[in-house]
Amino acid sequence: MTGRPHIAIDAMGGDEGVRIMMAGVAQARRRHDGLRFSLFGDEARIRAALENHPNLKAASTIIHCDGIVDGSDKPSAALRKANSTSMGLAIRAVKSGEAGAAVSAGNTGALMAMAKVALRTMPGIDRPALAALLPTLGANDVVMLDLGANTECDSRNLVQFAVMGAAYARALMDLDRPRVRLLNIGTEELKGTDEIRDAAAILRAATTLKMQFDGFTEGDKIGSGETDVIVSDGFSGNVALKTAEGTARFVTDLLRRAFTSSVRSKIGFLISKPAMHLLKHHLDPNVHNGAVFLGLNGVVVKSHGSADATGVANAVHVAARLLEADITRRITDDMANVSAGVQAESLTQ
Amino acid sequence: MTGRPHIAIDAMGGDEGVRIMMAGVAQARRRHDGLRFSLFGDEARIRAALENHPNLKAASTIIHCDGIVDGSDKPSAALRKANSTSMGLAIRAVKSGEAGAAVSAGNTGALMAMAKVALRTMPGIDRPALAALLPTLGANDVVMLDLGANTECDSRNLVQFAVMGAAYARALMDLDRPRVRLLNIGTEELKGTDEIRDAAAILRAATTLKMQFDGFTEGDKIGSGETDVIVSDGFSGNVALKTAEGTARFVTDLLRRAFTSSVRSKIGFLISKPAMHLLKHHLDPNVHNGAVFLGLNGVVVKSHGSADATGVANAVHVAARLLEADITRRITDDMANVSAGVQAESLTQ
Numbered sequence: 001m002t003g004r005p006h007i008a009i010d011a012m013g014g015d016e017g018v019r020i021m022m023a024g025v026a027q028a029r030r031r032h033d034g035l036r037f038s039l040f041g042d043e044a045r046i047r048a049a050l051e052n053h054p055n056l057k058a059a060s061t062i063i064h065c066d067g068i069v070d071g072s073d074k075p076s077a078a079l080r081k082a083n084s085t086s087m088g089l090a091i092r093a094v095k096s097g098e099a100g101a102a103v104s105a106g107n108t109g110a111l112m113a114m115a116k117v118a119l120r121t122m123p124g125i126d127r128p129a130l131a132a133l134l135p136t137l138g139a140n141d142v143v144m145l146d147l148g149a150n151t152e153c154d155s156r157n158l159v160q161f162a163v164m165g166a167a168y169a170r171a172l173m174d175l176d177r178p179r180v181r182l183l184n185i186g187t188e189e190l191k192g193t194d195e196i197r198d199a200a201a202i203l204r205a206a207t208t209l210k211m212q213f214d215g216f217t218e219g220d221k222i223g224s225g226e227t228d229v230i231v232s233d234g235f236s237g238n239v240a241l242k243t244a245e246g247t248a249r250f251v252t253d254l255l256r257r258a259f260t261s262s263v264r265s266k267i268g269f270l271i272s273k274p275a276m277h278l279l280k281h282h283l284d285p286n287v288h289n290g291a292v293f294l295g296l297n298g299v300v301v302k303s304h305g306s307a308d309a310t311g312v313a314n315a316v317h318v319a320a321r322l323l324e325a326d327i328t329r330r331i332t333d334d335m336a337n338v339s340a341g342v343q344a345e346s347l348t349q
Numbered sequence: 350m351t352g353r354p355h356i357a358i359d360a361m362g363g364d365e366g367v368r369i370m371m372a373g374v375a376q377a378r379r380r381h382d383g384l385r386f387s388l389f390g391d392e393a394r395i396r397a398a399l400e401n402h403p404n405l406k407a408a409s410t411i412i413h414c415d416g417i418v419d420g421s422d423k424p425s426a427a428l429r430k431a432n433s434t435s436m437g438l439a440i441r442a443v444k445s446g447e448a449g450a451a452v453s454a455g456n457t458g459a460l461m462a463m464a465k466v467a468l469r470t471m472p473g474i475d476r477p478a479l480a481a482l483l484p485t486l487g488a489n490d491v492v493m494l495d496l497g498a499n500t501e502c503d504s505r506n507l508v509q510f511a512v513m514g515a516a517y518a519r520a521l522m523d524l525d526r527p528r529v530r531l532l533n534i535g536t537e538e539l540k541g542t543d544e545i546r547d548a549a550a551i552l553r554a555a556t557t558l559k560m561q562f563d564g565f566t567e568g569d570k571i572g573s574g575e576t577d578v579i580v581s582d583g584f585s586g587n588v589a590l591k592t593a594e595g596t597a598r599f600v601t602d603l604l605r606r607a608f609t610s611s612v613r614s615k616i617g618f619l620i621s622k623p624a625m626h627l628l629k630h631h632l633d634p635n636v637h638n639g640a641v642f643l644g645l646n647g648v649v650v651k652s653h654g655s656a657d658a659t660g661v662a663n664a665v666h667v668a669a670r671l672l673e674a675d676i677t678r679r680i681t682d683d684m685a686n687v688s689a690g691v692q693a694e695s696l697t698q
Contacts, residue, residue: 219591242568247596
C-alpha cells in the first residue's frame with residue numbers, strides 16, 4: 001500500500017466510553033509504529049482521554065462532532081444522520097481516501113448499512129461479508145464468514161466469501177495457501193443445499209486460487225484447527241458463532257457451579273487458579289475482538305461494544321494488518337483468478 | 350394408548366455391539382414395568398447377550414435375521430435391503446402395529462429413509478423432523494428440532510415442527526404449555542428469512558395451541574433454560590447442535606491441557622475431581638441420548654452409535670415415554686388447533 005496507514009476511529013461507539021476506546025487505540029499504536037489516527041466524536045472528552053496517552057495524542061487529529069448513533073437506532077435512522085455522527089464521519093473519511101480503514105464499537109446494523117452505502121462493494125464482489133477470527137485447538141485461529149451480513153446466499157456469494165476469507169487469512173495469519181472449507185451438515189459431496197454444492201464445484205475447479213479448498217466441514221470441527229477459513233451463509237454462520245459463544249459460557253458456568261459445590265472443590269479451585277486463568281485467556285472474547293466487513297472499497301472493523309482496552313487494541317490491530325497487507329488489492333486479484341478458473345472449467349465441459 | 354407398550358429393537362446397529370444394546374434395553378426395562386420387546390438381529394448373539402439379563406429375556410421375543418445396514422450404506426442401498434435387515438424389520442414391526450416404536454443405533458440416513466418410506470408422515474404433517482433434548486442451565490432440558498432431516502424448510506414446515514416439538518416437550522417433560530421459540534439471528538420481528546417471519550406470524554395467531562410462543566431466540570440462548578422448545582430448519586439446527594458439541598469438547602480439551610500444565614494444576618485437579626465429575630455428567634452425551642423422528646405414523650428413536658448401556662437405556666426410555674404419552678394423537682389434535690387458529694386469523698384480516 002502507498003503511504004502510512006491512517007485509521008479513522010469512531011470514538012463514541014463503545015459501551016465503555018471514550019476513555020476505553022482511547023486506551024485501546026493507544027495500545028494498538030504501540031504495536032504499529034507509524035500508524036496515524038483521525039478521532040471522531042466529542043472533542044472535550046477525547047482531549048481529556050488523550051491526556052493519559054501522549055503517544056496517541058502525537059499521532060492523532062481530532063474531528064469534533066455532536067451526533068451519535070444509538071444502540072437502538074435502526075439502520076435507516078442511522079443512515080439519515082450519516083453526515084453528523086462520529087460513526088458516519090469515520091466511514092466518510094475512508095470514502096474520501098483520507099483514512100484507509102475505520103474502526104467502530106457502535107451499533108452493528110447501522111455500521112454495516114453506512115459502510116455499504118458509503119463505500120460500495122468492490123468490483124467483482126456482489127455482497128460484503130462479516131468475518132472474524134475464532135480460537136482453535138490448532139496453531140492458528142480460524143477465519144469464519146459470513147457471520148450475519150447476508151441472511152441468504154447463492155453459490156456466487158459463497159465463492160466470493162471463500163476468496164475474501166482466504167485473502168484475510170493470508171494477510172492476518174501469514175499463510176501461503178489457507179485451507180478453506182464450506183460449512184455443511186455432512187462431508188459427503190451430496191450433502192447440503194444446491195447453493196453449497198454449486199459453490200464447492202466452482203471452488204474445486206478454480207485451481208489457480210491461492211487457497212487449498214478441502215470441501216465441507218461441520219459445526220463440531222470449527223475449532224479443531226484443521227481448517228483456516230470456514231465459509232457459510234450469514235444465517236448459519238451467525239447461528240454457529242452464537243452457539244459457540246453460548247456453549248463456552250454454558251460450560252464455564254457449569255464449571256463455576258461445580259467448583260463451588262463443596263469445600264473440597266473450592267480448595268481444588270484455588271490451587272488450580274493458574275490453570276483456570278489459562279482457560280479464561282483462551283476463551284476471552286477480547287483476544288479475538290475485531291470483526292471485518294470484507295468486500296467493500298475500504299476496510300471497516302467492528303469492535304465489540306463491551307470490549308476492554310485490549311479488545312479495542314486488537315480490533316485496531318486487525319484494521320492495521322489488513323491495510324498493511326493491502327487486502328482490497330489481494331481480493332481483486334483473486335477474483336480474477338476465480339473467473340479464469342471457472343472459464344477454463346466451462347471450456348472443458 | 351391402548352395395550353402395553355411394545356418396542357422393536359434393532360439389536361445390530363450400535364458401534365459397541367449387541368451386548369451393549371441388550372444391557373441398555375435391560376436397564377430401560379427396569380424403569381418401565383410392563384414394556385415388551387421384539388429384538389431383531391443375529392439370534393445366537395442376542396441369546397448370548399440375554400443370559401446376563403433374565404428380566405429382559407422374559408419380556409422379549411427374538412426375530413432372527415442375517416442382514417445388517419452398514420454405517421457406510423447410502424439410504425438408497427439400505428432401502429433395497431429393508432426386508433432382510435435388523436433395522437428394516439424393526440421398522441416394519443411398527444408399520445404392522447406389532448410394536449409402537451422402534452429403536453436403532455444404526456446409520457441415521459438409512460434409518461430416516463426407511464422410516465419415512467415404511468411409516469409415512471402423519472395426516473397434517475408434510476415432513477418429519479429429527480428432535481432431541483439438549484442440556485440447559487435451567488430446571489429442564491430443551492427440545493430442539495429439526496436437527497438435520499430437512500435441509501430447507503418453508504413456514505408450514507416450521508409451524509409443524511413447533512407443534513411437534515411442543516407435544517414432545519409436554520410428553521417428556523410434563524410441561525403444560527411449553528415455551529416455544531424459533532431460532533433466528535436476532536430477536537427483532539424483522540430479523541431472518543421470510544420463512545421464519547411467516548412461521549412466527551402463524552404461531553402468534555394460533556392462540557389456541559398448547560404452547561406459549563415467545564418469538565425468536567439466538568444461538569447463544571439455546572442452553573439458557575429460558576425456552577423449552579427451539580425450532581429451526583434442519584440445516585441451522587444441525588449446525589447449532591454440532592457447534593455446541595464441538596465447543597463443549599473444545600472447552601473441556603482446553604481444561605485438560607490447563608490442568609496438566611503444571612504440578613500445582615495437577616494437584617488442584619485431583620482435589621477437584623468430584624467437581625469435574627459433575628461437569629462431565631452434565632456434558633455426557635449418553636444422558637441426552639435418543640433423537641426422535643417426529644411426524645411419522647409410529648415412533649422411531651435413533652440412539653447414538655457410540656452410546657454406552659446407559660445411553661441406550663435413555664433412548665429406549667424416550668421411546669417408551671412417547672408411546673405412553675400417545676405422541677401421535679397429541680400432534681394430530683394440535684395440528685387441528687393450528688388450522689383453526691390460522692383460519693380465524695384469515696377471517697379477521
